[in-house]
Amino acid sequence: MKIEILKQAVMDSRDGITISDNFIDDNPLIFVNPAFERMTGYSFEEITNINCRYLQKNDQEQPELEIIRSAVKKGEYCLVTLRNYRKDGTMFWNELSISPIHDENGIVTNFLGIQKDVTPRMLIQQQLRDEHQSLEEMKVHFEQLSIKDGLTGIYNRRFFDTQFEIQCKIACRNSDSLTLAMIDVDNFKSYNDIYGHQAGDEALIRVADSLNKSFQRASDFAARYGGEEFVILSSGMTKDQSARHVETLCQLVRDLRIPHSASRTGYLTISVGFSVHTFGPLHPCNVLLARADKALYIAKERGRNQCFNL
Template sequence: MKIEILKQAVMDSRDGITISDNCIDDNPLVFVNPAFERMTGYSFEEITNINCRYLQGGDRKQHELEIVHNAIKKGEYCLVTLRNYRKDGTMFWNELSISPIYDENGAVTNFIGIQKDVTPRMIIQQQLRDEHQSLEEMKIHFEQLAIKDGLTGIYNRRFFDTQLEIQCKIACRNGDSLTLAMIDVDHFKSYNDIYGHQAGDEALIRVADSLNKSFQRGSDFAARYGGEEFVILSNGMAKDQAALYVNSLCQGVRNLRIPHTASSTGYLTISIGFSVHTFGPLHPSNVLLVQADKALYLAKERGRDQSFSL
């Protein structure tokens, strides 16, 4: 009576149930229930007495198959989710659990497999992963908007203000030097008047790109300070090194050869005021800004297209 009840339960189960023979090479299936037939599209006669690897077709590069192989080899239980393929070629996600069956001597004679079609669940999980990834991408995008200049793509004033405070505190703690270069595009108002604001925007983008490619250290960065003004913050340079560096910035913009008829050189140029300061514990962070701003004013007074430091 109990055998009949068990048999009826297996035959009426909504889950696919299989039994394989571990005493025969290749562990072939010797029994499948009707639910397994419906799930796969194969009949009992087609799929018994052979190994069930046909369910993966050519899709054998699945890490879970190695887990199943090792479990059978060791006579252990395992639970995996596989990409399986029905007789008509359609793919479905199969949650497979296999359990060993022992004889009276403790040897594994068979494995019983329980198969569940979990395709709807996997589709929902994938959709949730995609949505989560999209949200993460949007989060990164908005974070970038918060710290990047919308026109030039380099850092903005907000990021610079935050980083200046941070870098000054680090420099104070370590006794390091910081170099701040304040950069102004020469005669930019007249450039806009002559060539138009779209050309002005394109010129700013090219200047920003030139400045952004000039860094000598990974911690250096450029930011758009406002309008046609830019700043560069760098650490660890002595004053003579900083002088060579900012002169190369001026030359880099000259090399762009952006025509500007109102300029004495015939091309767009920049003026730079820079300050190099070694910080102690009592030095305020705005000392760099004040000195660099004064130096920029003097660079313009001296004829532009040059750098100057107090």
């Protein structure tokens, strides 16, 4: 039972976790968790059985790399912050700690790596150090690296698109299920017309916050898809579990009791279309997206303020 709990904790961790083999030349990775795959954009198959220096691409002159090499050689712990590069080439700052794992004879058999994306912290430090960099240049730099929606603070469409592809690959490999829910705030145009765009923005922030707080698993997330549309991606749930969760989302928004005079209920509500799909090796991601989108259309056609599964 304890082994299963430990395994679940590793697989659900928000931090990237890796294990390398110290008995094989060049210390290749033999395990990475899903968070590491999401962080780097590489799949398990692409990055195991080789050394993880590919994460630095051509940026191999970082002095922290020598600290790592020395720690591995001595079988010691170390903590460094590196410039790493995702599969798509975008840079992120990785706070990496490596710890030796010993066998019963005290011999180092493996190294455990914990990876944290500390890009926001490093960018702030960089801004404070460089007083001469223009505000406009810094704004562009932040926008390029940003994965959060500027209004609601939850993940944005760019992040969703990337993560959706990664999660589909993981689900295909593990023959796991994914639940995709597409959400539309009901009669939102009329809400803006009646109460004004500032009130509309405040309503979207409250709805997004409710959706974002509904998760228990680290791998699940909500994103703003565009305008008054949101998406939620969850893994490993059955159809019954997904249906209960989606109905909870609808009720959470009803419970906000945001007045809306043009709504039949008198309050702001949402419509949700969702689909649950168990993936195999050749199942494309766009099937799940298309089914969830069609389900949302049906939910709205049936009168809104409801969820529909397809």
